[in-house]
Structure formats: C-alpha cells, structure tokens
Amino acid sequence: MNSESKNASSSKPINVSGSTDAIENITKISTEKEKQFAEIETRISKIIEFLQKNNVDVVALENNLATLKSKHAEISNLFSTYIKALNGNGVTTTTTTVNSDDIKTQIKTALANLATFYSGTLKISLNSALSNVNQ
C-alpha cells in the first residue's frame, strides 16, 4: 500500500499535490459538489414555482437564484482549473502562472462567498417571500 492510501485512511484530508490520488480525490469532490449544487438549484426553483402559484412576487428571488448559479459556475470553473493545475505544474494566464495552491485558495474563498450569499441574502428572501403565503 502506498503512502497516499495510508494518509487517506486517517481522518486527515489527502493533500498530495499533483499525485494521481490527489487528482482523483479532487475530481470526486468536484463531482459530489456538482450533484449538491444541482439539488440546491432544483429545490430553490421548486420553492419559487410554489411561491409563484401563490401569487407572491418572485422577481428578486429569481435574480438571487441567477446569482447563486453564477457563483456555482465560478466554483465549477475553479475546480476545473485546479484539476488542470494538478495535472500539470501550473495554468498559464495572459499575465502570470497560477499554481494549484492559489487556485485552491480561490475555491475556498468562492465557497465561503457562496455560503455567505445564501445565508445573508437568498435565504432571507426565501423566508420573507414564504411569509406572504397563507396556508
């Protein structure tokens, strides 16, 4: 058994930059997150549909959902870039070469931003809109 698998068997995350296992790990994490994003967006869409049927104004909610989707797209792109960076030694942009650690930091920031947007904006809008429904 190699060192990566021993590392993985502990509670600590695998963090072997550039190794096949690290790439496989990140790819699976990305796939898992995509499925979770899909469920989140579907569920919110269904709530908006329900609100519409109850004659509640959903324009702001639709805009918020669009913002959430754009943040999701940004995170997906970052994961894709991260995997590419792990495959090679860096992703060359027009001005600089970005290493995988930089992209990892960007992913963490983007995920935190998304969570903040949801709890600070979208969730508040959802609850506010839902309070207008009499059932």
Next chain:
Amino acid sequence: MEKREKAYLFFSIIFFLASLGIIWWIDRQEVSKQIDEQVQLTCAQRKPENDTGNKADPFIGNEIQAKQEMRADWAITTKSQAVTSIGNVDDLIQGVSSNNF
C-alpha cells in the same frame, strides 16, 4: 537451454507479471476506497428525509446520492413542505461549502 527449462522460465515470468498485476489492482482498489471515504467526509451533509418530514440524522456519501436520485422531483405543494425544503437547502449549502481538501 532445454525446451522444458524455457517453458519453466516462460511460465515463471508470466506468473510473476500476473502477481504484480494483481497486487497493483488490489492497491488501486484500496486507494480508491479510501478516496471515496475522504470525499464523503469532505462533502458531508445531512440527509433530507423527505420533503414533508423532519430532518433525519446526519449521514454522508453515496447513500445520499442514491436517495436523492430516487426523488428526482422535489415538487412543493404546501408551505410546510417549502419550509422543510429550505431546511434541506441549508444542509446542502453547508455540505457544498465545506472545503476540507
């Protein structure tokens, strides 16, 4: 070298290579299993029991996906279902925004 010795040598090499292949395959299976466990921990989330019920105990991993795929449609017809669904979205957001990697 006699014909019989050549045959022994040939089969020994084949056996050796096959053993290496089996060891490699078992190792990959083990690594893949460990990575799956790690991914499940990383993407941990609570299970939405159903659209109308209470939140269930937390659990993680492929089981979630299987349950989610069984419920392709999360249609909402009552306010309480909508409230529960928001709770489920809360849990999903918590899971998706985890960055333990």
